[in-house]
Amino acid sequence: MPRFIVVILLMAISCCPAGEPAKDFSVPGFVKPAANEHPRLFFRAADLAKLKERAATPEGKRIIARLRYQLDGGSGTTLPAKRNPLPAGDDPGELLSEPVGSVFTLFHSAGYGMLWRLTGDKAAAELASEAAMLVISGQSDRDARFGLKAPAGGEYSGAAVAALALAYDLCHDAWDDATRQRVVDAIESTAKSGNPSFLAAVLWQLAVAGDAIGGKPIRTNDPLSRLSGELARLPPFGFSGRDVDVHDAMRDVLLPLVVHASRVAGGIDLVAGQPRLGQLVDRLIYLAVPGPSGLQLALPYDYLPMYGQHLDRTGLAGGGEFVQAMAMSTPVQRSALRFIYEHFCVPRLGRDHPNSGVRDGEHDYDTVGPYPHRAMLALTCWPFDEPARDPATVLPPIVTAEDANRGIPICIFRGGWNGPDDIVVTIMGGVGLQGRELAEPRKPGLLCRIWACGKRYVMVGTSNGFDRPVGLVYGLKQVAERRWLVSFSKNWGASTSHPPPARLIVDLGGRDGRDAVIITEAVNIIGDLPDADRVTRFDLGGQWRCSSSLTVSVNQEGSAFHVAADNPWGNGKPVVGRIVGDQVSLIRTGNGVARGLVAPHGHVITWEDGAVWRRTSSPLEAPMRLTSEPGQRTLVRQTNNKPRNTLMCILTCSADGRHEEFTCVGGDFPVVAVGERSFSFSPDPNAPSPAPQAEGGTKPSAGSGTKADQPKAAATKLP
Template identity: 30%
Template sequence: MRQVQSLFVGVAAVIALAASAFAAQPKTVDDRFSGSAWPADVPGFVPVQGGEHPRLLFRKTDLEKLRQRMNTPEGQAIIKRLRVQLNGSDGMSMPKIGAPAKAAGDEEGGEAGIYSFSHVAGFGLLYQLTGDRRYADLGRQCMEKAFEGVPNFDTRYGFKNPNGALRAGPSLGWTAVGYDLCYDGWDEDYRVKVARAIAEYNPGKWMSLPELVRGDRQHPGSNHWGMIVGGGALAVLAIMNDPGVDMAKIGPLLKASEQSIKVQLTQGWGSGGFYVEGDGTGSMSSHIALLTAIQAWRVAGGKDFYTPRPYAQWMNMKWFFLTALGGNPANFRASFPERGEYPHNIWARTGLSGGGYFGIGFGVATPEQQAAMLWFYNHSGLREADAKGGFGLDAPSPYPHHSVLAYVNWPVGMAEKNPGEVLPHAVMDDKAGFYAWRNRWQDAGDVIISILTRSVRGNYGCKAENTLTIQHAGKKTKWGTITGGFKSDFAPAKDGSTVMITGDGSCLAIDFSRASGADALLVMTGPGAPGSGSIDAGGTRFSILALGGKAGQPRAEGGKVIIGGQTILWDGKRIVLGVFGSKPAQ
């Protein structure tokens, strides 16, 4: 189910920088890493046979272990929520049909128990876990509703009449997951009927199966594209080699899907998880269908797009790196340094575009990353909020597939691990010129620093910033002036401490060693240094910001500034910290 490598690709590698801005990204692979095949072959992979199901999220060999989860508190909580999502109560009857009343401006709003594009998948999981064919029959009835043209409760989505390719991709993809999970509970004629409907899918211009798989509509810099090619990937993997499927047509689409995913990861995203349109649009691109397609490629296709490269890893892990602790779990957007368009999607857990960050992400993460994500879920207030709301685990949205993924992917029985022991404390995204630092994962006193130094653009874009954004103690503040980005190599210490030269010759030092007594110490010299909090030493003016802890009073002594056990000096080229990365500087 999770045949993954423990490798976590470092982001401190020296990488060539991308062009500063572009609109329609080319549909060519822009992989800047070498030394290993990508996607990698999954070790020990056994090829899927025609008519073999389930295959997308897990294989038959995983089923007994998944059934055992029904006896755990986690499994029981998730299944209880799934049943409510299916019919509003016990999951043993058909959902209501029709769109619920929505608040003004709320396009995604829905209610648990109303028909959606992932109801077939929800009933399919119950069939797999219980062996009770009533659930496969309910899945079949929902599939018939899809064929009849019944829309999702968000009526922009639907198998038969989706509103454009961006809605067709997820509508088809999650229907295909339902086919996969219900397959063994349907008769042969119905299996063939559904397989052919997926293979011949074409509800309108730009929305045929080949067009979705290739991503003919839009480009990797559009938030639509991950939804389009991700849904197409789920569809072709679901039906490959099955009875009724013409592999002369589907075979080439499998190769096209591999190419599309590589293009999406390397053109729309960079090595540090920054999407060219920003965070809210990136959440749509990554989490509605793409990350689950990457999981399905590993499980059903034997190809690992995740661990050999940093692109998808940081697409997944950025949310847990950049989100501050201590905030309101119902409004984690306020705890995140939002950039770009559609910021309402950030941590929008009650909907499709920002829901399921854990249930989806666990399905692709390495074991160590899973342990770090589990720590974040347990210590962020989200576990308590979900329990109080009756949302199972990470499933406050009405969509059944969020509970399906949580059930299959949750690392039940795994010991949590503080993210500071797993993730680097400093991250650089090569394509966007995005930099971020975090001193720890502990509480609201954590210090998170970030800046986008280069303008990037897809259909929407993000403008370059000239000041640092600092999240600390429940506040977001700005500090320093960064002109022309950073010109020196990105070479952080293990604790994230970094010294870098900016485009105008200023120098920024970020010190997480705590030698000064502060939890984080920022020091800057040159024209970009703030006027406040400055002290002169050896003819150089140092601007200093201490965050958290109990920093000593800065004092000049000879050519140095001394703060607690930390010394700061200018060597004529850059700032030198006496203690760098928790060790004395050499």
């Protein structure tokens, strides 16, 4: 039975409930590549004429110019003289912040292979061969963690396998048998000893299936039978860290390439077969928010702005999110991604990436980083011949991941895609968190977040004065246009529940311009944290808090810094560190090297082992509070559902800073009125609602931010 038929059957078994007919995820009209038919991974030989037509358009010309710039910082006719002197290993080296095109990368061979296919210039194929031989000989990437001989294996050696697979595919007809055989031998040797990512093995299998060199078939193992099982392990929306190949895959080096190549070379639509691949794209669409430090994700964890939220967009792992998402998207998703990129990223590319060679307002099609294969993806996948569409006009304002046995682990609400003032509510419960990007300590109660008008809030469940996790969503019901009732209990709210279940109302406002309102019961809204501006130079000097009770003192001189001896990081001895770009490392006595990343605003360092340092003098470290000043765009007020003795919070979002009065009638299903709008916690939209009344007889003044009988919100600081 052909291998890809096996994969389709396995996907069908994993996706279809018992008794339902198996679905066919094959690409309509697909013709299997013939032996030694190339190119086949990103595009087929029959597609080359159309691809050249795309390259001749104004957009295509800019992409090709960008490809050449990535190759050598100019016309793309030489290999960069600067190479990473470090062998592939744990240390990324000191070249990450060098200008685009000035340093050799693993994917230079693929970039020159693309130029050979588009121009027919044999010199480009020769440069591709020279670049491939450098990778085979052990040359590391500009990020020296990646290379064919990387001891960590996985995506670190898999990236080199993928680069060689692309180069082999593109230059097959230009290279002689000896060159092709060297590539095959190098990858076979790596597969035996280097333990590369199974995704890299899939890409290599697609590249050489059925091929022969000198009449001798290329021997390959068949990793495709694992593909369905691995993709079925994807967590909802990729919320689970990055220590597994397919988690957080928009930052993954390999998965988007495999998805695209499986469609083109294998005739399998993996996205249709595994819906959670589409959720990875939705994650980028629904959570991308522009801010002073650049584009970031409104993640439901890391209560302060952390590095993992700020999209680097230039690294091999951690870059090219949009162009890679284009390779995995439906037409509707592509149109939404294009809108987001053009409105949120393009206007400030030069400011956010000064070493990229791209200016503010200059469309780069997400090729701002140094890796040439992303220009290849842009030319083949970027929808510049399709209109960009505001996501609010083509996508619903809410996406969820549902589990029939465990409620709804993920809910994401979004009021629009207009800019930094967008409103995003993200609720995550019951998802096993792992990986290096989570703040310590990992408090499940902090996995609910509100981003509103440039401010961040978290939602924490309350019970008898103590914080507790909010938990899974068990009830989700749309009760009006752009309004939802959410319950964290299977019981919608009967007073027999002990403690009373947490609930909230999310109202994203009408299309007539009404302001958004979020009302919670037994859930405390705390926060009011703005973002900090991006800095052009990191200075780590000063005091840093690395736990609730421990601080370290840092002195920096140039790229070196020193941590005082009275700290546990060095076992009581001074610790020497180094900063290169946004990469930091500490040489710890007896504990090896610790590595971390500095957030773009310079106030937070996230270490690879999960530890987090926060600058004590940072405005981000101010005590979390409720906004009480008049004129603010967002305002949180509190009251009490007296019959149930539960805290209620009312967050209003106002374009002009004017906030309407609110009143509340308590009970099992309380009713809150904000101005002329009434909000009921009853899951039955037809249930009669009592007219809300002020509880204490004294009404608050409009925009005052206070209520006569409400308790004063104490400043709250999370660990």
